[in-house]
Amino acid sequence: MMDKVNVELTVNGEKYEVEVTAKERLLDTLRKQLKLTGTKEGCSVGECGACTVIVDDKAVNSCMVLTAQVDGSKIITVEGLESKRGLHPLQKAFIDNQAVQCGFCTPGMLMSALALLNENPDPSKEEIKTALEGNLCRCTGYQQIIDAVEAAAAEWGN
Amino acid sequence: MIDYQFIKANTAAEALKILADKNNVKIIAGGTDVLVELHKESRDLEMIDYLLDISGIEELKEIKIAEDKVEIGSLVTHSRLLKNKFFAENIPFLTAAAKDIGSTQIRNRGTVGGNVCNASPAADLFAPLLALESEVVLRSQKGKRNLKITDFIKGPYKTHIRNDELLEKVVFKIPAGEYYCNFQKIGRRKALNISRLCLAFLTVIEDGVIKKAHLVPGAATPYPTPFKKIDDYLEGKLLAEIDPAETGKMAADAMVEITGERWSTPYKRPALSKLAERALSCVKEEAGYDG
Structure with missing residues (x-):
């Protein structure tokens, strides 16, 4: 019988106490236990970035982290972007720049972009590309996504 | 069937005690290799009874730069290696190697110790660390021992680390002149x-x-x-x-x-x-x- 672990997480500003198995990935806890299904499962081996979330200010693949490892951490998922004031500037910029096609990669892209802008509000195009290099998109061809992050960064500056 | 007990160590001493007291322990740090093995349901993981999480041990996260020597704690992530100004200015091939590892997400989790202990033939950090004639510092409850990194590697995905040992840090001398x-x-x-x-x-x-x-x-x-x-x-x-x-x-x-x-x-x-x-x-x- 698989060992259980009690874990406390702060997700999008809300505290949760969850019981997880020793094999449970953060991705599974977010999607199955907390019903935060905005975070997507793509490749499951850290190659596609669809499951990217922010753990203690860093973008990470939630398929590559055991929930038991991040006890006490602060996590941001795509659901944490929208507020009472409406869409987050990054979300608006993705819409305005047509950076979404099928949408499967979008939550991961948004999280990688958010982690970048939180750390570096005025990134160069190269820095944007580096921040997004772990996120695959099979539809748009990336240009619109990079444009969107640039636009959001400009908005951030204002 | 992979079935293990998860143990989190908060200090190196705690981790060493577990390694000394228990058998069939696998260490997990950033998890970028272990989670792939878990996903693939690797046979190797069927042998383990305990997964020892060392990712929270603060004392293994230090980068120490002295006048002539560098010590990189085993839990230093590739991102931290990459952002270190001293390395960028003085040992830029280490920065270049760290920069090419995985992606931002992988570099944020993956650690120097993990890269070295996993001993993949394609591990990017090995080449510069070998060129720098690095040593690994291995710690157990019995004490510490230093091994040249070339002597530490036993073969593809194999090292000479003992079951009761933890990789504490990688050290090398800063080239002179x-x-x-x-x-x-x-x-x-x-x-x-x-x-x-x-x-x-x-x-x-x-x-x-x-x-x-x-x-x-x-x-x-x-x-x-x-x-x-x-x-x-x-x-x-x-x-x-x-x-x-x-x-x-x-x-x-x-x-x-x-x-x-x-x-x-x-x-x-x-x-x-x-x-x-x-x-x-x-x-x-x-x-x-x-x-």
């Missing part, structure tokens, strides 16, 4: 790139003469090995007179001497030759002998 280093890599794509081949080169120069040379290819041999033959050939010669293309060919021959002719040799021979040539040309140019 006039020195140059360079890192080259070829992969199938730019991002999330596992090396098909990489190469680190470090040389110390005195009055234009190569006093010390370390040429270390990665993913070229079953496990990273210094190419002593090339180092011996270079040492004592004038850097200005070294022919990068010729040295590159010698390096490729040295690789085939170790591996024999393999299915990948028709690709790897010219590719490694070119990588060594590029590294030497870059170093010559940097030293002002680009003519």
